[in-house]
Amino acid sequence: MCGIIAYIGPKNAYQILIEGLSRLEYRGYDSAGVALLKGDMNIYKKKGKVQELIDFAEDKNTDGLIGMGHTRWATHGKPDDINAHPHFSGSGKLAIIHNGIIENYSTLKEALTRLGHQFVSETDTEVLIHLIEEIQERENLTLADAVRQALSKVIGAYAIVVMDKNNPDLLVGARKSSPLVVGIGDHEYFIASDATPIIQHTNKVIYLEDEQVVEISRENGVEITSIENELQTPVIHELDLNIDQLEKGGFPHFMLKEIFQQPQTISDCMRGRLNATEGWARLGGLEEHANKIINAPRIIIAACGTSWHSALIGEYLIEELARIPVEVEYASEFRYRNPILGPEDIVIVISQSGETADTLAAAELAKQKGALVFGIVNVVGSSIARMTDGGSYIHCGPEIGVASTKAFTGQVTLLCLMAMVLGYKKGVLSNTYYHQLIAELGQIPEKVKEALATDDLIKTLAARFENTNNALYLGRGYNFPVALEGALKLKEISYIHAEGYPAAEMKHGPIALIDENMPVIVIATNQSAYEKIVSNIMEVKARKGIVIAVIDTRDHEIRKIADYCIEVPSTIEPLTPLLSVIPLQLLSYHIAVMRSCDVDQPRNLAKSVTVE
Numbered sequence: 001m002c003g004i005i006a007y008i009g010p011k012n013a014y015q016i017l018i019e020g021l022s023r024l025e026y027r028g029y030d031s032a033g034v035a036l037l038k039g040d041m042n043i044y045k046k047k048g049k050v051q052e053l054i055d056f057a058e059d060k061n062t063d064g065l066i067g068m069g070h071t072r073w074a075t076h077g078k079p080d081d082i083n084a085h086p087h088f089s090g091s092g093k094l095a096i097i098h099n100g101i102i103e104n105y106s107t108l109k110e111a112l113t114r115l116g117h118q119f120v121s122e123t124d125t126e127v128l129i130h131l132i133e134e135i136q137e138r139e140n141l142t143l144a145d146a147v148r149q150a151l152s153k154v155i156g157a158y159a160i161v162v163m164d165k166n167n168p169d170l171l172v173g174a175r176k177s178s179p180l181v182v183g184i185g186d187h188e189y190f191i192a193s194d195a196t197p198i199i200q201h202t203n204k205v206i207y208l209e210d211e212q213v214v215e216i217s218r219e220n221g222v223e224i225t226s227i228e229n230e231l232q233t234p235v236i237h238e239l240d241l242n243i244d245q246l247e248k249g250g251f252p253h254f255m256l257k258e259i260f261q262q263p264q265t266i267s268d269c270m271r272g273r274l275n276a277t278e279g280w281a282r283l284g285g286l287e288e289h290a291n292k293i294i295n296a297p298r299i300i301i302a303a304c305g306t307s308w309h310s311a312l313i314g315e316y317l318i319e320e321l322a323r324i325p326v327e328v329e330y331a332s333e334f335r336y337r338n339p340i341l342g343p344e345d346i347v348i349v350i351s352q353s354g355e356t357a358d359t360l361a362a363a364e365l366a367k368q369k370g371a372l373v374f375g376i377v378n379v380v381g382s383s384i385a386r387m388t389d390g391g392s393y394i395h396c397g398p399e400i401g402v403a404s405t406k407a408f409t410g411q412v413t414l415l416c417l418m419a420m421v422l423g424y425k426k427g428v429l430s431n432t433y434y435h436q437l438i439a440e441l442g443q444i445p446e447k448v449k450e451a452l453a454t455d456d457l458i459k460t461l462a463a464r465f466e467n468t469n470n471a472l473y474l475g476r477g478y479n480f481p482v483a484l485e486g487a488l489k490l491k492e493i494s495y496i497h498a499e500g501y502p503a504a505e506m507k508h509g510p511i512a513l514i515d516e517n518m519p520v521i522v523i524a525t526n527q528s529a530y531e532k533i534v535s536n537i538m539e540v541k542a543r544k545g546i547v548i549a550v551i552d553t554r555d556h557e558i559r560k561i562a563d564y565c566i567e568v569p570s571t572i573e574p575l576t577p578l579l580s581v582i583p584l585q586l587l588s589y590h591i592a593v594m595r596s597c598d599v600d601q602p603r604n605l606a607k608s609v610t611v612e
């Protein structure tokens with residue numbers, strides 16, 4: 001949420017900032033702005049996307065070998081030009097960009113107002129830069145010292161960069177609960193929310209820790225201190241990320257690219273972890289903790305959004321294959337309800353970005369209470385990945401479309417491997433079933449390819465339903481979370497109201513919504529509750545609902561009764577979500593395109609939700 005990029009070096013900063021902001025746009029796109037320093041500090045900022053800023057700055061002076069840029073997801077203050085970052089201090093000497101929320105901003109604002117400060121925006125961020133300037137002037141401090149002192153008075157979350165008009169050789173950054181990465185190039189340096197805008201310049205990065213302050217000067221390079229001004233020893237990481245992974249690669253949208261990447265990303269997730277020919281599965285990150293997990297009284301999985309849907313599938317997988325009780329929690333609820341947790345418990349946190357504020361806080365809470373915290377994360381080096389006791393990456397590569405697709409199948413693949421490994425080790429998974437799971441999982445990438453071949457049929461269905469106002473998604477067992485995920489995808493990117501429901505629960509409410517205009521998408525690839533699903537479909541048909549069924553190649557009954565059928569390859573039941581979700585991703589994508597929605601950057605959403 002909110003993207004930050006800053007540059008200091010021998011090149012003109014503007015182009016670097018603009019390219020960086022375009023790469024960070026998935027973090028928020030309510031407004032964009034830059035500050036450039038050459039003699040004067042020029043700030044250009046515009047409501048809307050980065051392109052609006054580019055158009056606005058076209059005839060402006062964009063010189064400066066130092067600068068910073070921001071793309072905003074609005075929290076305090078509506079999205080407009082004035083509330084856009086960067087913000088000036090009262091005198092116009094300092095400027096700031098910020099990701100996060102200053103929770104005590106109104107108290108600080110009142111105190112500063114009493115001292116004569118006047119504010120032009122409604123943001124919490126402007127209060128912070130006034131506070132920094134007030135402290136700097138009152139106590140005659142260096143910029144970094146003033147930042148440190150100001151931050152010690154702040155409650156909330158922040159990743160900030162501050163520039164001083166009188167010092168074109170200095171950038172000061174700091175973080176707490178919002179991510180910040182420092183890039184180290186050849187006599188040039190970057191500060192950014194994540195590595196995506198840095199990678200085209202350098203693969204050497206330092207992840208700033210909470211309550212650390214970074215000073216970057218042309219003369220002394222990078223110096224990192226704690227908020228109490230103790231010198232820190234930074235660790236430089238070399239990233240294995242290439243620029244092609246951040247491009248659309250010929251697809252019209254990142255989301256479509258990411259949907260079609262899934263045969264590859266699922267293979268990548270299993271690489272070195274599953275060998276179908278030799279018949280083994282292992283998960284390096286799990287080995288050290290496997291015995292503790294097997295003997296744990298229960299596992300709690302905490303996550304948000306699509307990752308929460310994978311968590312639900314994880315619950316089914318781990319309970320069935322490893323016979324360990326699992327509870328799934330929304331991270332945002334879990335962290336605030338004083339959960340009963342102890343050293344015996346295992347908490348798994350699932351997060352694509354590894355930065356979601358609520359998931360990170362849930363993990364921190366679990367750690368404080370002594371539980372073992374295991375992370376399932378995509379972004380290497382992210383905050384959650386670094387703070388957990390153990391974990392496994394899903395290795396899907398950067399996911400840029402705001403609606404998650406390949407991360408979902410990566411998470412489910414990983415949870416499946418985890419459940420199999422734990423179940424086998426625990427001795428509750430028979431040798432035959434274990435080897436059947438390995439063989440079937442090995443075939444999943446090819447089967448996902450076949451599922452993707454439904455694309456043309458789905459375009460036809462999308463054209464038929466693009467103007468619907470509502471949709472109901474039904475599934476049972478492993479495919480109940482898939483119903484939730486299908487509905488979420490449709491809501492997120494096409495703004496059609498959709499609900500996911502366990503098929504049998506339909507009778508307790510949603511059935512009242514069904515009439516001849518209601519498309520009901522039934523995920524019907526399960527074998528165990530097949531007859532029950534048939535009955536659920538009949539109940540929908542009896543109320544004139546339009547049934548679109550996702551079936552598998554073995555289906556014999558549903559293809560006769562559904563209005564439309566989408567066929568995916570068959571597999572064993574625990575793996576069906578990896579195939580049944582594919583047509584649902586494609587359906588929401590095509591409907592959104594037909595409705596002229598902004599698929600990769602849907603309104604009001606952001607990819608990396610670093611505020612509560």
Ligand code: G6P
Nearest residue numbers: 304305306307351352353356404
């Ligand atoms: C946002 C994104 C979703 C994502 C959720 C959790 O809402 O738009 O796509 O599922 O955050 O994100 P995480 O990075 O923790 O998986």
